[in-house]
Amino acid sequence: MATKNAGRQVLLQGNEAIVEGALAAGCRFFAGYPITPATEISEAMSYRLPGVDGTFIQMEDEIASMGAVIGASLAGVKAMTATSGPGFSLMQENLGFACVAEVPCVIVDVMRGGPSTGIPTHVSQGDVMQARWGTHGDHPIIVLAVSTTQDCFSITVKAFNLSEKYRTPVIILADEVVAHTREKIRLPHPGEIEVLDRIRPNMPPDWYIPYENNSRGVPPMSSFGEGYRYHVTGLIHDVRGFPTERPDEIVPFMNRIFRKINQHFADIQMVHEESTEDAEVLVVAYGSVSRSARRAVREARQRGVKAGLAQLITLWPFPRQTMEPLLRKVRAVLVPELNMGQMSREIKRINQGMTRIETLNRIDGTLITPAEIFARLVKL
Amino acid sequence: MAEDTKLVYKYLRHDKKFPHVWCPGCGNGILLGALIRAIDRTGLEKDEIALVSGIGCSGRLSVYVDFNTVHATHGRALTFATGIKLAKPKLHVIVIMGDGDATSIGGNHFIHAARRNLNLTAIVVNNNIYGMTGGQYSPTTPYGALSTTSLYGNIEQAFSIAELAGMAGASMVARGTVYHASLLDELIEKAILKRGFSVVEVISHCHTQYGRKNKLGGAVEMLRWQKDSAVRLEKARSLSQEEMEGKFTIGVLVDRDLPVYTQEYRKVREAAKKMMARPS
Numbered sequence: 112m113a114t115k116n117a118g119r120q121v122l123l124q125g126n127e128a129i130v131e132g133a134l135a136a137g138c139r140f141f142a143g144y145p146i147t148p149a150t151e152i153s154e155a156m157s158y159r160l161p162g163v164d165g166t167f168i169q170m171e172d173e174i175a176s177m178g179a180v181i182g183a184s185l186a187g188v189k190a191m192t193a194t195s196g197p198g199f200s201l202m203q204e205n206l207g208f209a210c211v212a213e214v215p216c217v218i219v220d221v222m223r224g225g226p227s228t229g230i231p232t233h234v235s236q237g238d239v240m241q242a243r244w245g246t247h248g249d250h251p252i253i254v255l256a257v258s259t260t261q262d263c264f265s266i267t268v269k270a271f272n273l274s275e276k277y278r279t280p281v282i283i284l285a286d287e288v289v290a291h292t293r294e295k296i297r298l299p300h301p302g303e304i305e306v307l308d309r310i311r312p313n314m315p316p317d318w319y320i321p322y323e324n325n326s327r328g329v330p331p332m333s334s335f336g337e338g339y340r341y342h343v344t345g346l347i348h349d350v351r352g353f354p355t356e357r358p359d360e361i362v363p364f365m366n367r368i369f370r371k372i373n374q375h376f377a378d379i380q381m382v383h384e385e386s387t388e389d390a391e392v393l394v395v396a397y398g399s400v401s402r403s404a405r406r407a408v409r410e411a412r413q414r415g416v417k418a419g420l421a422q423l424i425t426l427w428p429f430p431r432q433t434m435e436p437l438l439r440k441v442r443a444v445l446v447p448e449l450n451m452g453q454m455s456r457e458i459k460r461i462n463q464g465m466t467r468i469e470t471l472n473r474i475d476g477t478l479i480t481p482a483e484i485f486a487r488l489v490k491l
Numbered sequence: 492m493a494e495d496t497k498l499v500y501k502y503l504r505h506d507k508k509f510p511h512v513w514c515p516g517c518g519n520g521i522l523l524g525a526l527i528r529a530i531d532r533t534g535l536e537k538d539e540i541a542l543v544s545g546i547g548c549s550g551r552l553s554v555y556v557d558f559n560t561v562h563a564t565h566g567r568a569l570t571f572a573t574g575i576k577l578a579k580p581k582l583h584v585i586v587i588m589g590d591g592d593a594t595s596i597g598g599n600h601f602i603h604a605a606r607r608n609l610n611l612t613a614i615v616v617n618n619n620i621y622g623m624t625g626g627q628y629s630p631t632t633p634y635g636a637l638s639t640t641s642l643y644g645n646i647e648q649a650f651s652i653a654e655l656a657g658m659a660g661a662s663m664v665a666r667g668t669v670y671h672a673s674l675l676d677e678l679i680e681k682a683i684l685k686r687g688f689s690v691v692e693v694i695s696h697c698h699t700q701y702g703r704k705n706k707l708g709g710a711v712e713m714l715r716w717q718k719d720s721a722v723r724l725e726k727a728r729s730l731s732q733e734e735m736e737g738k739f740t741i742g743v744l745v746d747r748d749l750p751v752y753t754q755e756y757r758k759v760r761e762a763a764k765k766m767m768a769r770p771s
């Protein structure tokens with residue numbers, strides 16, 4: 112077991128910590144296209160990857176970046192891209208391909224003010240719904256939010272692990288504040304970090320059925336060039352990977368790709384709770400806003416208000432199993448976020464009259480302050 | 492012929508994915524045969540080949556052959572191929588695209604793949620039309636031609652795919668037709684073995700959409716047109732501009748040695764390792 116001070120103390124900005132997390136998780140391929148406030152991820156990757164026998168490539172756009180990431184992952188290399196709102200929109204079609212073809216990969220979206228070119232250099236949380244529903248069609252997805260530089264490291268490792276374990280794209284939602292804040296963080300020793308790899312087939316190639324159902328709902332994945340020749344397509348396919356239009360093959364396929372995420376909710380849903388045991392009022396926050404929320408909750412406690420914080424790490428699938436009991440026991444909930452109410456909408460949907468939900472929204476490119484949350488919290 | 496059947500049997504996913512989706516007489520079938528013969532001649536193992544295709548009638552090709560295959564998104568096949576090649580350079584990555592796939596929605600990827608000069612083989616099936624969606628004009632539909640979205644005649648100028656590839660920096664560019672099938676075998680074989688980005692523009696026909704709309708006859712008549720209009724490069728050199736009017740050249744149009752991306756990237760890795768080794 113590692114001691115508390117093991118590892119290396121370094122001063123990093125969030126974007127750099129994401130790069131370190133990715134490398135620690137085994138990422139060896141990055142394709143990207145520059146965009147504020149995510150550019151430093153590309154820059155650091157271009158500098159770091161070749162030194163560890165990895166590959167960085169600057170593609171002609173974000174569509175191409177996402178395509179290259181999928182290709183690299185099919186060839187067996189852990190791959191990532193990073194962008195912001197406009198580029199994230201361009202990635203959506205290929206992101207859907209990765210969902211349907213079950214290609215592990217990680218996409219970082221450092222959120223900035225939108226829509227369109229928006230407020231390029233300022234903070235926002237406007238892509239919560241794009242991350243969930245950006246690509247067309249019903250699809251499962253995992254979306255994680257980071258709030259500190261330390262998170263940027265450890266949640267990125269987690270993102271790779273989940274993507275490998277469940278053969279799915281995982282989206283990391285960072286925001287301009289988290290991405291550019293410099294903090295001292297602890298980089299653990301490689302031995303301390305849990306790194307998971309996709310399960311590969313061990314049967315003879317002739318027996319390999321690339322999309323066959325199993326109890327986990329996650330079929331083993333072969334890398335190209337290792338004897339298990341198979342077909343990868345964005346068309347809905349049968350268990351062999353060949354296109355199908357048969358309802359009796361389409362339905363089990365769709366059910367499986369949802370089930371592989373839903374049935375493992377306990378592993379996937381991450382919520383950091385603070386002072387929730389006896390809380391009467393609750394703040395639900397994520398990303399950089401959760402830092403303001405933490406401070407506000409602590410100050411409220413000092414004033415005798417029984418406040419608690421539920422910081423969402425997993426945004427999608429929405430951590431319903433953790434959140435429902437909390438909603439049931441508190442008098443009121445405040446959801447501060449840097450958008451018009453994207454996550455509060457989901458919380459209201461889950462709530463079904465269990466408690467009162469209030470919102471605090473900001474879309475002007477500045478952070479919500481602890482004082483603002485505090486002021487609302489004491490009146491809840 | 493018997494030899495051919497055996498080859499086709501060896502490389503096709505014959506028991507899994509047939510009958511195919513193509514119209515009887517479509518040029519895609521001839522291309523499939525040429526591709527298989529070319530690959531067989533290179534002596535490469537099936538496992539060593541990754542075949543990536545785009546979306547369209549031509550894009551369906553990848554499902555029929557027993558390689559590591561990807562049926563990518565429309566226009567993006569080259570981007571998937573780029574990732575595969577960089578992640579596993581020992582794979583021979585072949586990309587099949589339609590004219591719309593490669594030069595319209597995927598036009599940006601096409602020129603940048605050529606410029607980057609990654610060791611990929613791009614085969615573009617030019618049938619002058621969007622076949623799969625039912626015959627709309629594409630970037631290679633000739634001026635004046637009819638399509639379901641140019642019912643009054645196409646007012647846009649066509650791209651020359653081969654010239655585009657050459658100008659963008661491809662190491663090798665060839666043009667063939669599905670009529671000249673044995674030449675096509677040779678061109679594809681050469682393209683696969685070429686180090687660097689190689690492009691084979693395959694002049695094909697879509698009698699179902701383009702042929703019918705423009706009253707060019709069926710597959711046979713359109714193949715005859717290919718026979719009559721294609722001029723071997725060696726012969727074209729001796730013909731005047733007037734004699735070449737309405738005709739096109741076939742053969743290897745560009746063949747040059749340029750720095751290959753993966754080779755260049757090796758230098759980047761070495762430089763990075765030197766930098767990392769320096770005491771900070």
Ligand SMILES: Cc1ncc(C[n+]2csc(CCOP(=O)(O)OP(=O)(O)O)c2C)c(N)n1
Pocket residue numbers: 546547548549550565588589590591592593616618620621622623624629697
């Ligand atoms: C993003 C996107 N836009 C449009 C389509 C619809 N689409 C499918 S195939 C195709 C055109 C195919 O034409 P071409 O590339 O020339 O190939 P062909 O069918 O002639 O072989 C189009 C427009 C699509 N699949 N995806």
Ligand code: SF4
Pocket residue numbers: 512513514516517518519548549618622623696697698699700
């Ligand atoms: S529509 Fe045209 S391109 Fe498509 S299969 Fe038929 S003939 Fe071939």
